[in-house]
Amino acid sequence: MAVSPAIDPSRAPWLTASDTRAVLAAVMAGGKAARLVGGCVRDALIGRTVTDIDIATPESPPRVMELLIAAGLKAVPTGIEHGTVTAVVRGKPFEVTTLRRDVMADGRHAVVAFTDDWTEDAARRDFTINALSADPDGRVHDPFGGVADLAAGRVRFVGEPQARIREDVLRILRFFRFHAHYGQGAPDTAGLAACRELAPLLPRLSAERVAAELLRLLRAPDAASTVRLMADTGILAPILPELTGIERLRGLQDVDELAAGDPLLRLLALLPDDPGVAGTVAERLRLSNADRERLVAAAGPPTAFWPAHSERDLRRALHRLGTQAVRDLGLLALARGDAAFGRQAVAAAQVWQPVALPVKGQDALDLGVPAGPRVGELIGAVERWWEDGDYRADRAACLAHLRSLVGKAAT
């Protein structure tokens, strides 16, 4: 891939957009420079869509706050002690970070000092492709050969890989994440060897950081090849010992026009069909309650109607488990190669309109049933009858059935 050493402003609308210009102009108004840094430069050079715009400057964080405010922009001190101020222009955030160098890093924590040296700031970044910066006119600064590495699809550490991993163990996972998204061919030998050697340090990382990197990795179009590589390198045993199959992830990638690169579903594809295991993984990775419930629901419902053998079973699953779970289960079935059933489940989830039982406990009370457990039993019986009838009975029919049950009980 040919990579130009400059961002062509005519092909990078985000660079010339008035919001970006306003932030750059505000930061530079004190007479010092500002550059675009990190992911936006890397992605622009290979024609990928840029969403997050990060800016660096030698101005101090309090000075950046002043300059933004003086220009009439909103300034939020999001990480001011680490050097980051967020400028917000018409709702869009721009992170403005003061140039930094590492004073101390022990694998988990880092102490930074501010600097006015652009190369020092680039040297503390993880990979050469992430150490690029660009002037506001698009001219790229490339202190470590990142442009060539980007073109070659090579994720290479800035500096000595082992030393850089010992400073921050998360870089092991970032190496694979960036390889999954930007790599071509075999990974960098020295980087891979260092990751293999230092994999035993992975359990030191906080669950949140591991989860964030893992899920970002799983978004890559061919995440499965990198997951395979990680498993072979001993990276996954310390962080995802439950991993069972990578083949199902490949299968899911094959139906990606339906699955849309959903990282949670991709994670589930790697795990055994066991709600208990899914719950354990979700808890260890500190996923949100909603995400944990989704994983558990799609890991295998313990019910008589799943796997669904008929349209009616499918509707029952949709009603009891919800559309998200049935869609997830359908996609996992597709990933296993069960095409007919998987497509049917996905299609059914697409069109399903949720239904609600049209009678309530109050209806039983109104028929003279005394308050107590009997009310719930009666409504439960109506619900089973309504489900057996495929949710077709309306309120009048359900009431009539309830009345007949109450009458039967009375006699």
Ligand code: ATP
């Ligand atoms: P993405 O588009 O996926 O967000 P990104 O390059 O912006 O990619 P981030 O994780 O958001 O990635 O980090 C922003 C930049 O900060 C990186 O490009 C890199 O220069 C630097 N960086 C982030 N985390 C680390 C780290 N653990 N060690 C060294 N540098 C890092």
Ligand code: MG
């Ligand atoms: Mg980013």
